[in-house]
Amino acid sequence: MSTEEPPLSRAERRRSTEKRILNVARQLFGELGYDRATIRGIAKAAQVDPALVMQYFDSKENLFRQVVRLDAAQSAPETADPLIAQLMAGLGVKLAGMPAPSLAMLRSMLTHPDTAAEMRETFDRQIKQVSAVLEGDDAELRAALLIMAHLGVVVGKHLLELEPLRDTRPERIIELLDPCFKTLTDPAS
Amino acid sequence: MSTEEPPLSRAERRRSTEKRILNVARQLFGELGYDRATIRGIAKAAQVDPALVMQYFDSKENLFRQVVRLDAAQSAPETADPLIAQLMAGLGVKLAGMPAPSLAMLRSMLTHPDTAAEMRETFDRQIKQVSAVLEGDDAELRAALLIMAHLGVVVGKHLLELEPLRDTRPERIIELLDPCFKTLTDPAS
DNA sequence: GCTTTCACTCAACGAGCGTAGAGTGAAGCG
DNA sequence: CGCTTCACTCTACGCTCGTTGAGTGAAAGC
Structure with a gap:
């Protein structure tokens, strides 16, 4: 349906991937909690290599912090x-x-x-x-x-x-x- | 202080060990939750080999069930x-x-x-x-x-x-x- | 068009986990 | 005393995890 692809620039693609990972992480951390949500699981759900998650967010703890930080900002x-x-x-x-x-x-x-x-x-x-x-x-x-x-x-x-x-x-x-x-x-x- | 040791029979020793494991498990599951409490940690705190915990309780899930069963009985x-x-x-x-x-x-x-x-x-x-x-x-x-x-x-x-x-x-x-x-x-x- | 950049993947590591099977040594029993 | 029992330990397996460093190939810059 939305198979139309306005060709994304490299920077755009990067941002969109990062956001996708963050969204998936948010969902999985929310559903499973910190321990049971795994980097590998998040990566798979975001259709990305686990190593990429690490490159973008450094560590699992830090990814979690990014995820919950969004909360503090708006609450x-x-x-x-x-x-x-x-x-x-x-x-x-x-x-x-x-x-x-x-x-x-x-x-x-x-x-x-x-x-x-x-x-x-x-x-x-x-x-x-x-x-x-x-x-x-x-x-x-x-x-x-x-x-x-x-x-x-x-x-x-x-x-x-x-x-x-x-x-x-x-x-x-x-x-x-x-x-x-x-x-x-x-x-x- | 209580270094006096009325020589326990084999059966007594076994029961006391099992009870000790169960008590430690109860405490650690309570403090850490299911995932972070480990068989190895419980075994160490009970001064026992991890394998013994398995022999007595078959699996971690089952040990946890034993621990929380005590609850249902009294509540x-x-x-x-x-x-x-x-x-x-x-x-x-x-x-x-x-x-x-x-x-x-x-x-x-x-x-x-x-x-x-x-x-x-x-x-x-x-x-x-x-x-x-x-x-x-x-x-x-x-x-x-x-x-x-x-x-x-x-x-x-x-x-x-x-x-x-x-x-x-x-x-x-x-x-x-x-x-x-x-x-x-x-x-x- | 050649080079640089960089988003992304591959393969592997070391650690910790639950778990299994073989072993050991002292208590129990004839 | 000798044989059996059994509480308990040792060693190791297979798995999954977070994390790392070396690669790759297409986009970007000149």
């Missing part, structure tokens, strides 16, 4: 004004279409030490941010519970793919979660 | 009467001292396909059980959210080891989570 608007509302909005985004690179991080966060460390930092930061605007006792704890509950739902939907979560509109999920989380954000325990 | 009282209360009590137990084998399952659930499948079954079953006693719309969805929020908190405490969760008494956590989850169990959305 932090950080205006932090109506922070809680924004947290919920963030959840909405994550539920609708999880940014693909995040999947790779999520998938590997329990088994890949570097990812675990990075994730813990991220969550610690979020906890501090959120708890700063929470009133009442145990603000940090409540923030942590809030964020981990988020995490659980996202994991259930995108990684475990539980049917009730898979098949429900994100808006409905947020609708249900909203009053639930209000009990953690409002100082009335 | 299901299943009287299911005041089911929700029991769910919270279960969370209390998980927060206090996670049954060690469960850690191995939790740790591997995102990257080890068999574990993922088993976990999904477990959660599906729990969702059905809980949703059966929930009134109102979207019972299954609400049950799923409940259970996944649980999961997130447990993961945050035992696997990510977030400080606020690590350092807080389980009772306090349940105290905070209880009203939060009530909004999901009571039909008032």
Whole structure:
């Protein structure tokens, strides 16, 4: 169908190959996690020699970093004004279409030490941010519970793919979660 | 200190060795997950030849199954009467001292396909059980959210080891989570 | 058109893995 | 005491992995 080939220049071809590898890597890291996604598997799926992957990305660790870096870039608007509302909005985004690179991080966060460390930092930061605007006792704890509950739902939907979560509109999920989380954000325990 | 050695019989020695291997395996599978915990590593930590592990447990997959089987045996009282209360009590137990084998399952659930499948079954079953006693719309969805929020908190405490969760008494956590989850169990959305 | 560049492949390495079979030496038993 | 049993070790296999360095052939530059 698109067998028409506007003859690509060398540089164009190179960029397109690199991007293809990156896309495949993103998908496989997301599906399989760091350990089970292999350079050889990525290369085969990208229809390329494994050695080429190394030339472009130096090492598997570095390829993984490139893959998950795309995430960090797009995930932090950080205006932090109506922070809680924004947290919920963030959840909405994550539920609708999880940014693909995040999947790779999520998938590997329990088994890949570097990812675990990075994730813990991220969550610690979020906890501090959120708890700063929470009133009442145990603000940090409540923030942590809030964020981990988020995490659980996202994991259930995108990684475990539980049917009730898979098949429900994100808006409905947020609708249900909203009053639930209000009990953690409002100082009335 | 305990360098006293009541001379063990051959059968006793064998059982003790097997148990030692199993304990080490449980710990390493829990800390590292299925893939990164190796037979060789387990054998070394148990001060035993790798081949012996194979003789006793046939294969790595089977050793892992033995390890996580201990979990299933102890985790299901299943009287299911005041089911929700029991769910919270279960969370209390998980927060206090996670049954060690469960850690191995939790740790591997995102990257080890068999574990993922088993976990999904477990959660599906729990969702059905809980949703059966929930009134109102979207019972299954609400049950799923409940259970996944649980999961997130447990993961945050035992696997990510977030400080606020690590350092807080389980009772306090349940105290905070209880009203939060009530909004999901009571039909008032 | 000749040379240089460079995207890409080929072949191979060393390491670590799960696993198998033959061996060993002390405990158990007649 | 001698034979058997068996908990345990040794050695090695085949595989897959990440990674490397030498090649190749077509595009780019002069």
